[in-house]
Structure formats: structure tokens, C-alpha cells
Amino acid sequence: MKPLDGNAAAGQLRTIFAVDVTAATGRCAGCGRTAPLGAAQSYQQAPGIVLRCPGCDAVLLRVVAGPDRTWLDGRGLAYLQFDTPAS
Amino acid sequence: MAAVSEVRVETATARTLVLDVPGWPGHDAGQHVDVRLTAPDGYTAVRSYSIASVVAEHGAPTVGPGASTITDGDRIEITVEPVVDGEVSSYLAGVAAAGDELEVRGPIGGWFAWRPAQTEPVQLIGGGSGVVPLMAMVRARTAAASSAPFRLLYSTRRPQSVIYRSELERRAADGLPFTLVYTRSAPPGWARPPGRIDAALLAATTFAPDEAPTCYVCGPTPFVEAVADQLLAAGHDPGRVRTERFGGQS
Secondary structure (H helix, E strand, O other), X not given: OOOEEHHHHHHHHHOXXXXXXXXXXXXXXXXXXXEEHHHOEXXXXXXXXXXXXXXXXXXXXXXXXXXXXXXXXXXXXXXXXXXXXXX | OEEEEEXXXXXXXXEEEEEEOOOOOOOOEOOEEEEEEEOOOOOXXXXXXXXXXXXXXXXXXXXXXXXXXXXXXXXXXXXXXXXXXXXXXXXXXXXXXXXXXXXXXXXXXXXXXXXXXXXXXXXXXXXXXXXXXXXXXXXXXXXXXXXXXXXXXXXXXXXXHOOOHHHHHHHHHOOOOEEEEEOOOOOOOOOOOOOOOOHHHHHHHOOOHHHOOEEEEXXXXXXXXXXXXXXXXXXXXXXXXXXXXXXXXX
């Protein structure tokens, strides 16, 4: 099964986060690699979305949306860093 | 909600839909929209489509090459190539007509995007309908009167499947370095026999690693992986190779 890029998960993530996290830098809790989430590998054939580290394939983020609730599992991310422009 | 205001035929299979989206906030070249279709029984399907058009900046040229694709504030264009058994693409590319309403969310994605503040060389490499967001970047460069050096390498199956052919040929005549690659069949007399992009072609037609271009690669997953691997093998900085894959998702 071929993965997409994190970009493909951007629409779903935009419903959760107030900012565009595909441009945010994430650090993999597994291997320590840092990269934009847009560069992660995105698997969308499951009931939810799985983002995996492009370096070590570890799961970074999982999002499962049901009819009336959404689960967000981010334990594979050591951190997320995003720009917060002065408003 | 968005309304289809116009449909343009691009190739035998691909069409451009012009969408009126009231309150559209503007977008960067390379961003996409999610289109949601809902069946009468409530079943929904969502797919992402790259935005092909550029929203006019205040004072941007509204005449000249590509001006027809510089849209006003509430109007965007998407170009859709149907995929086999595609629930959404087959409707958009084959059935949708002026007056139809679509649920559109966006703009989405800030990573696979080009902004006029970027001044470094830009290498665009597209496979099939992966040319769509790259076309938006070329149009945005013109709209912003940017002098960033751009090059476009576009791989497609056969002469009939070239999207935006007349505009690309015009831009090539105007100075855009543009290389077309055919993978299945080429016109008579075409210099390069049909075949995939390889290291020799990349070396001959694209910015070299020491020119430090930002590379945007868009297309089907196997295409993107093959090209990205070749760029890295040639010595391009992984941080400067941005990819957007179209998946097996239909």
C-alpha cells in the first residue's frame, strides 16, 4: 500500500488545529528526526489517518473521526513546532 | 458551498472546473482544496484537488500571458483527471456542469506551496495531472512579477494527455525553460524516445544541486518516489525537495 504525503492529511488536521500543521516541524519520538509534517508519510486507507516518520516509519500521529467524536493520538511526536506570527 | 461557474476541456479526459466560492480567503500556489460529495443516502466522499488558478493580488496584472487564469477574489479553478473507479474524480471530470454546487474546504496545506517572497531557483517536476499545482506556481510567479528562476519538467504518457499545452507552449516561447517527457508514445521526430525521467535527463534539463533550487515534485506515488530518489542521489538537499503524491485512493 503506497503512502501519500502529510499534505493529504491537511484537510482533516485543519478541522482540529487552529493552524496549518503540515508546515509545522515535528520531531519523531522514535528516531529524533525533525521534518515538516507535510513530509511525513500519510496512510489514509484505514478508518482514520496515520502519519508515519519518513526516516524510521514510526507512527507520529493518528486521527480517527467518528460521526460525533474524533480521536487524536500524538504519542509518536516528541514535539510540534509551528510559526506564530505576531498578529 | 461552491458553485461550478464554468467547465473547460483540457484533454480527452481532464477538465478544469471554475468554482465560485463566496468568501474565499485567497491562497498560495500549490495549496489544495478538499471537495466533498454527498449522495442522497448520506454517503460522503472527500478528495483533495490542487488549485490551478492564482488569485489576483491588488494591482496584479490582469492582462498578458496567463491573465485569464488570474481569478478574482471569490473564484478558483481546479483541474481534474479521472482516476480508475474514482468516486469523486469521475464526477468532477465527467459529469459536473455549470450551476452544480459542491462542498469545498480550503485552502489547505502550507508546505507544498510557493510564495512570491521566495527568490531562490525553483525546479518543478510533474507527472500527469501532478502538473496542476506546478502550473499554479508558474502562474503565481507571473502574477507577482517575480524574477525567481523557474524550470519545469513535465512527464506525461502521450501527446494527447498534455494538460495546459497551449499555455505551456506560450510560456516556453516567452522564456520559461520547459521540458516535456513522454513515457508511452511520442510524436514523430521527438528527440527523446518514450521513457521515464532518468538521471541523465535530470542532469541535462534541471537546476544542478549546487544552484540550490527548491524542488517541487508532484504526481502519482511511484513517480514522486522515483524522481525524489534521483534528486537526492544527484546531491540535492533533502530539505529542499518537496513532494506531493497522488495515491491509489480513488
